[in-house]
Amino acid sequence: MTGSPYFGLRFSGANGLVLGKITMNLSGGLGIRFDRDRAAQSNVKMDDIRVTGAGSHAVETWNIDGLTINQVIARNVGESGLLLQNSINVKVGLVDGDNVGAGSGYGTLRFANRNGRNANGNYNTNVYIDKVKSRGGGRGIFCVSESGGAVITTVDLADNGNNAVLIENCYNLSIRGGTVNGGGEVRISARSEFANTRDIWITLKVDGTTVRESPCADNSNWTLTGNGARNIC
Structure with missing residues (x-):
C-alpha cells in the first residue's frame, strides 16, 4: 500500500482475523487500526507488518x-x-x-489505556514482548494510563529523543534485559489521577543517559549496570 490513507486497514468486531506479510510505504495517515468505539475483537494474528512514512501510528490496537x-x-x-x-x-x-514519534510523547512501543488489565481488574501477566529495538524518534518504551501485566524479554534502545523508557501509572511490568545507549532518561513516574506505579522489575545496562525514579513506585526492583547516573528509590 502507498499514499496517505486515513486508515490503511481498519477493523472492528474482528474474530479470528489473520493478517500476513503487509508492507505500507505511506506518505501520511495511519497504518493499521483496530477501533476503540465499535465492537471488540478476539484471536487476531499478524505476521510481518512493515510501515514507513505514516503520519500517525504504524499499528494501533484497541x-x-x-x-x-x-x-x-x-x-x-x-x-x-x-x-x-x-x-x-x-x-x-x-x-x-x-525515527518513530519524533518530537512527541509517542515512540516505538506504547502500552496505554488499561492495556494488560484483566477482566477481573488484576494485572497478572498476560502481555509478552520478546524484543524492542528503537533508534532515535521519540520514546523507546512507554507504559501509561493504568496499563501493565507485561513482560519485555530484551531491549536495544539508543539515541531516543524522548525517554528511552517511561513507566507511568503502570502495574506489573518487567523488562528482563538489554541495553540503553544515550538518548532520553529511563524513568519511573506517576500522575496523581491514577494509582501509583507498582510492581516493576527492570534489568538493564544503561550507558550515556540517566535513570530516575520520581515519585517512588510501590515495589520497584532495579538491576542496573553501565555508566548511567542513577537517582532511584
Missing part, C-alpha cells in the same frame, strides 16, 4: 482479547510503532522502530 504478532517494523512514523490499548493475552515477537 479492545483485543488474544493478539499474536510476529513483528512490527516501523520507519519514519509520526506517532507509535505499536500502540496497544485495552488489550489482553498478547504475544509479540519484535517491535523495531527507527
Whole structure:
C-alpha cells in the first residue's frame, strides 16, 4: 500500500482475523487500526507488518482479547510503532522502530489505556514482548494510563529523543534485559489521577543517559549496570 490513507486497514468486531506479510510505504495517515468505539475483537494474528512514512501510528490496537504478532517494523512514523490499548493475552515477537514519534510523547512501543488489565481488574501477566529495538524518534518504551501485566524479554534502545523508557501509572511490568545507549532518561513516574506505579522489575545496562525514579513506585526492583547516573528509590 502507498499514499496517505486515513486508515490503511481498519477493523472492528474482528474474530479470528489473520493478517500476513503487509508492507505500507505511506506518505501520511495511519497504518493499521483496530477501533476503540465499535465492537471488540478476539484471536487476531499478524505476521510481518512493515510501515514507513505514516503520519500517525504504524499499528494501533484497541479492545483485543488474544493478539499474536510476529513483528512490527516501523520507519519514519509520526506517532507509535505499536500502540496497544485495552488489550489482553498478547504475544509479540519484535517491535523495531527507527525515527518513530519524533518530537512527541509517542515512540516505538506504547502500552496505554488499561492495556494488560484483566477482566477481573488484576494485572497478572498476560502481555509478552520478546524484543524492542528503537533508534532515535521519540520514546523507546512507554507504559501509561493504568496499563501493565507485561513482560519485555530484551531491549536495544539508543539515541531516543524522548525517554528511552517511561513507566507511568503502570502495574506489573518487567523488562528482563538489554541495553540503553544515550538518548532520553529511563524513568519511573506517576500522575496523581491514577494509582501509583507498582510492581516493576527492570534489568538493564544503561550507558550515556540517566535513570530516575520520581515519585517512588510501590515495589520497584532495579538491576542496573553501565555508566548511567542513577537517582532511584
